[in-house]
Amino acid sequence: MDSDFIERIQNITLTKEEGEVIKVGGTHRDKILEECSLCLLGHFLTTRSYNQGAAKSLIRLVWKMGSDLKIVDVGSGLFQFKFALESQLKWVIHNGQGSFENHPLVLRRWERGMTASTVTFNSITLWVQVWGLPFDLMSEEACRDIGGGLGKVVEIDNKAFSSEQARFVKVRVELPLDKPLRRSGVVANPEGDKVRVGFKYERLVRFCY
Template identity: 70%
Template sequence: MLSLFGCFLTKRPYNQRATKELFRSLWKFGIDLRIVDVGDGLFQFKFTLESQLKWVLNNGPWSFDNHPLVLRRWERGMTANSITFTVLPIWVQIWGLPFDLISEEAARDIGRSLGQVVEIDHKAFTSKQAMFIKIRVEIAIDKTLHRGGFVVNPKGYKVRIGFRYERLVGLRFQCGYLGHEARDCSTPRCSIQSEFPYGDWLKAGLRKSGDRSIGRKKSLPLCEPPPSEANGFKLQT
């Protein structure tokens, strides 16, 4: 069955009719696409061609009214009550790497510290201008978003890097989770901070002219998540 199931990371009400119209307009598949509401905020997207289904998966993440859409491909035996959503594939830009560490190996190892690596953009390895490298990673939606930290290579060389996320929506600045509402968030605000630990500076494409902050604030905020490790490289927050 050529189907994707999807739901939005929100508990807020939204216009389902407008949602269907938006995706029909964006995806431009005409009568080849059927969108079925199967209840409890769950949609089934039915395609005619395998290439259409893969195009939707490969060109996400998608969103509506600042709510991220998480998708999962149909599997035999799946029911509306048994479907779970755990990851969101997203393109991540890695800023601040020294030129001698701009490599596919570094990209893959750093990516593993964020989640399952889906794809690596090789343009930075062949381009005459490479300000960052880019990887597509399946990030866990039940964990806080990584903001950056320090990378240590096997020889002990240490450098600070920052992450920027392409087409990032629905991020709660207080806790770093996607789709969290204020009433559902149990993360207390740090009393010694004047700003939230997360912000629009994590979104790719918002870089101002002259900004060389490598995708992060001038200093990483407090309340950073615990360090995570990758093969060969270690990401230290």
């Protein structure tokens, strides 16, 4: 409803007075910009209704930031997450993307000029497990190349190369939201031999591919 109202306002024919520019003062501009720079915008990937109060409580519990974190409902399922420190914001970007009732939370940093009606989300960062790799492709290089075929590689989990668990390798990838998730893919080694591998996306229990 909020976005419909904004859209109607933007599309109406303006009177002379409505076209006049109202100048805003900049007395506390630096402080406001600093506060905004410590913000993330986010929403849960779902079209279903859900308990927003419970979702906010869960986020507070998982991120463990107490009163340092302020969560503001800015309408249309969009939340503004305000942090006290840059290190807290970066931790969330790196570790904190979660879900509520199997609805993934997508996040992005604030940018100047953003409004609740213009925020867009183009990607989601997830850990992707790669199953079925040949033993001779169990390497960091192969993991990076495979992740790069899915999206933008953020991080590689090196545990599979140094621990007793080697059933799969894992790479953290920034995946585009406008493309379907792949359930499998074909990987070719340097000699040209091909094998089909499977992809499992962590924290996505029920998700439409």
